[in-house]
Amino acid sequence: MxxxxxxxxxxxxxxxxxxxxxxxxxxxxxxxxxxxxxxxxxxxxxxxxxxxxxxxxxxxxxxxxxxxxxxxxxxxxxxxxxxxxxxxxxxxxxxxxxxxxxxxxxxxxxxxxxxxxxxxxxxxxxxxxxxxxxxxxxxxxxxxxxxxxxxxxxxxxxxxxxxxxxxxxPDPVMGMPLSEGEQGQIEPLPTDKPIIGISVRYWNQDRSELKALAEAVSTILKQTDAHIRFLPFHLPSDEEASNVIKAQLGSQHDDRISISHGAAHPQQMLAEVGRCDLLIGMRLHSLIYAASQQVPMLGISYDPKIDQFLNRLDMLAVAHTTAIHNETGASIVAEAVKLLEQRSKWQADKQPLIEHLKNExxxxxxxxxxxxxxxxxxx
CATH class of the missing domain: 3.40.50.2000 (Glycogen Phosphorylase B;)
Incomplete structure (x- = not known):
């Protein structure tokens, strides 16, 4: 043998x-x-x-x-x-x-x-x-x-x-499979509404990007019936950044906002992203996870690596942290609402590009x- x-x-x-x-x-x-x-x-x-x-x-x-x-x-x-x-x-x-x-x-x-x-x-x-x-x-x-x-x-x-x-x-993570056991490991969500995953990090000293994002999310909550799920990728700082936005949204939407806790293992976080209907992400790997799970995404760029990855899917960043303000906030809202409605079209368009990256x-x-x-x- x-x-x-x-x-x-x-x-x-x-x-x-x-x-x-x-x-x-x-x-x-x-x-x-x-x-x-x-x-x-x-x-x-x-x-x-x-x-x-x-x-x-x-x-x-x-x-x-x-x-x-x-x-x-x-x-x-x-x-x-x-x-x-x-x-x-x-x-x-x-x-x-x-x-x-x-x-x-x-x-x-x-x-x-x-x-x-x-x-x-x-x-x-x-x-x-x-x-x-x-x-x-x-x-x-x-x-x-x-x-x-x-x-x-x-x-x-x-x-x-x-x-x-x-x-x-491609980034190695494009090839990471979803492990059978991990779906059972993530906390159930109290909703049957569409889920919008959000991955944010601190970047600008004045937190202007978080403020603009909070305003965009607030509008999304008004215009859709979606549940907002914050996905912190780097602990503890991303969880703090998520809480900064959550605090700005006030308490009237508390039942429609949650923060993922304890998805310490990469495949647990992959499962978290996989059940979203849309992902808005600043972290590169939040976007890579979304692509690998065919979840429509909007990238907010703070670094060329975000633009480079989106580029491989024929996409552009919806906003850049250097210039994020009310106008970009409005375009984040418009794009988010559009992608939620046209989810299957996005998946059909991107499927060949995603499969290619996974294979490579x-x-x-x-x-x-x-x-x-x-x-x-x-x-």
Whole structure:
């Protein structure tokens, strides 16, 4: 009997921070590696670098070590067959100057130890500090696979003179299946009315985007009989942002507004999004979940990655946080009402694009499995 070849693979990313989007990326990569590995006769044994190794280990049933413990990381990488730098916007310096050196450092460590390294569907940029260009180039040119989640990321790497082949693939989360058990895990809703899911985050200092959104939601409540369901993706801050809007709506609609609690596992949040009739989202992964579940959506952009994803579905953002005010609020309302009425038309229009993204989402895992299959001894 042909036993599967075991390959230990370290996965580096923004994991263990209670960010539903990044946790979904991890879950999707783990499922894709399992499926694609099986097809190539390989059993991947993942070791995840996490900010909360105990929780990561319990949630996904994998080995995890602390992402800031040099000793544990060194031991994990040294004993591994390869390293994946996985998913999400890891190589950007918008949130600070330490992010890029950390993720490149992990890759470089693996390369020093002679391990094959793989870039798994990353969003690259923005990179404001020119000094990072050379670092990214030298590390990426030594990778066995460079896959990015949009053409803009590819263009940025080409501008940095990265000479490795760069393939553009969808975000890994597009390929995440809805698990059978999770629908039963989410709290029932006290309504048979249409459900509008809303995923918001803090962005503008003056909270102007939340104020404009609250006004839009208030109008939607007047014009439709929908139930508003807030879906916090990054805890606790998204829950606070949701409560800011809820407070502005006053108490007269309390029975028509709810906030999702405890959808900690990505597939629970996927099930939450899946039962919405419409989703209005600021978080990238709220939009990706909606697409994967064929839920019509309106994206509010605070970052080019939102526009880039919508672009792949031939859509534009309904508003941008830089310029969200009463006029945009009115267009959010108009679009929301329209999409609720024309839900099935939207689904029919977008189905081919969504299916294409879903099929392509496992490409990096497939390539990694093929890489290890080629390296096997076929006697």
């Amino acid at each position: 042909d036993t599967l070849a075991a390959k230990k693979i370290v996965i580096s990313g923004y994991y263990g921070f209670d960010n539903s989007g990044d946790e979904a990326v991890l879950q999707s990569i783990l499922l894709a590696l399992e499926e694609q590995g099986r097809q190539q006769g390989i059993r991947f044994i993942p070791v995840v670098l996490s900010a909360n190794p105990v929780k990561t280990s319990q949630t996904y049933g994998v080995e995890a070590v602390h992402r800031m413990s040099p000793g544990a990381m060194l031991r994990a990488i040294r004993s591994a067959d390869g390293l994946i730098s996985g998913g999400g916007s890891l190589l950007q310096d918008a949130t600070g100057a330490k992010t890029i050196p950390y993720y490149l450092g992990v890759l470089k460590l693996a390369q020093w130890l002679g391990k094959p390294t793989f870039i798994y569907s990353q969003g690259i940029g923005p990179v404001y500090r020119g000094m990072f260009f050379g670092w990214i180039r030298s590390v990426f040119n030594r990778c066995c696979l460079v896959s990015v989640r949009d053409t803009e990321s590819k263009q940025l790497l080409l501008n940095m003179k990265v000479s490795s082949e760069i393939i553009v693939v 989402a496992q490409t990096p895992a497939k390539q990694i499995a093929l890489f290890f299959n080629k390296g096997r001894d076929h006697h």
